[in-house]
Structure formats: C-alpha cells, structure tokens
Amino acid sequence: MTLQITVAAPFKHTRKMGMRKNELVYYYALDRKWMSTDQAAVLLRRAEEAGLIRQENGVFSVLFDPSTVTVPIGFRPASAVFETNDPAQELIGRIVKARGVPETDVVAEMNGIVREQFDGNLLPPAALVLLAKKYQVPYEDLRDALLAALRK
Template identity: 70%
Template sequence: MTLRTTIAAPFRHTRKSGMKKNELVYYYALDRKWMSTDQANQLLRRAEEDGLLKQESGIFSPAFDTAAVTIPVGFKPTSAIFERNDPMQELIGRIARARKVEETEIVAEMNKVIREGFDTHLLPPAALVVLAKKYHVSCDDLRDPLRQALRKA
C-alpha cells in the first residue's frame, strides 16, 4: 500500500516513534521534495482519518507497525495517495472480475439481494460482502473501510 509506505517512511528513516506535525511536513515537502507543504498537510489529515496516524499532545505516531512495511530503495509516492478509493466500488470490481461479468450486473445482483433476500433491510456494503462470500471473492482487506461506509450510511 503506497499510503501506508508513505506514512511509514519518515518514522523508519529517522528511527523515531513519534514526530511533530512540522517535522513530518518538513520531511515530505522539503527534505524529500515528494510534495508541497499543502499536500503534506492534506496527507497527514487523510492518514489520521484513515486510522494510519494517531495524534497525542501534538505528536503524531503511526497506528501500525512500521517495521512490517517494506520501503523500496528510491521510493517516491505517486499522486494516487491523495485519491480516495471507494471500498464498495473496489469490491464490485473484484466480484465482476471473478465472475467475468460487467459491474452493472453485480450492482443489479446486489440490489436483488437487498430487496428479495432481506426485504430492503440490508445496506449495500453488507450486501456486497454477502455476494463476495457467495462467489468466494476475498474482501478481508476491505473489511474496515466497508465498516466505515456502513457507519456513514
């Protein structure tokens, strides 16, 4: 995961477990020249929202084991780290690829599950998980983002 790698990089490089916001912005924008200071601030906000960074008394620390992340030599994050991936769209795509059908067919089947199987008492993210299990499509890595989508619904 590029976002996880980008967040782990300053902590691994400096061998620190916690850093101030200005240290992180400096690392991303000035030291590595990976992005602008505005983008670095946006990255930190996104990482906090996604649960990759936690902040306590003005000190940011990773919410995951940075030692488990491999940072390739010459790593430089792409602009993809600023894009939000929709976990529902990702799962629809996975199921469609596994079944070799169009995504619209999966959406139609999802709606059918909601309507006929649960009398409209099931939210779309949960219906997609039902379909993923039915077709033996892995969705374990999307579990947390799908839960967040359920909370927002």
C-alpha cells in the same frame, strides 16, 4: 507498503517517535519535495485511517517501529499513497470479473437486494457480501474493511 515507507521516512530520518503536523508537512513538501503541502495533509489523514499514525495533543506518533522499515535510496512515494481503497468497489470488481457482466448489472442487482428483499434496511456492503456468496466470489480478505465501512 509504499504508504508505510512514506510514513516511516521522516520518523526514521529524524530519529523521533513523535512529530508535529507542521514538521511532517515540511519534511514531505519542502525538505524532500515529494508532494505539495495539501497532499502532505491528505497523506497524514490517510495514514491515520490506515492505523499507521495517531495524533494526540497535536503530535503525530508512529504506531509501528520505523527502524524496521527500509527506505530505499532515491525513494519517492507513488501517487497510490493518496488513494483510499474502497472495499465495496473492490468486491464489485471481483463479482464483475467472476460473472463477466458490466458493473452496472452488479450494482443494479445489489440495489435490488437492498430494496426488494430487505425493504431498504440493508446497507450496500452487506448486499455485496450476499452477492459474493451467491456467485462464490471470495470476499473473506475484505471482511474487516467491509465491516469498518458499515460502522461509519
């Protein structure tokens, strides 16, 4: 949610639906002093990956209505806006928690499935889904993100 608020802020403040990269970087880094210029560039990439903005002909357009987002007074984005969520790593964590074993054991078992049962013809996220099913660990909420990771 913080990512959406951070993305919405400049569009809401300027009442524009499209802004150039330099305008957005200026807003985040110099006007609001929320982050460095490099971090602002990372933020824009991350927002594109999350499907919040789109770049076309050098102009970033917001893909949601920024007027529906409330930017709290004194808002400052948390460092989490720069972190990417790795669905495979999250699923590994869930399996670790469910089984009570070290992460290395889960990764080793995943690699064993890939090598021994599929002769290396299975990608790790798919092997993790097989492990999740085996140990009855819920993974359905990560299905879309895992599929996207497989397509990359």
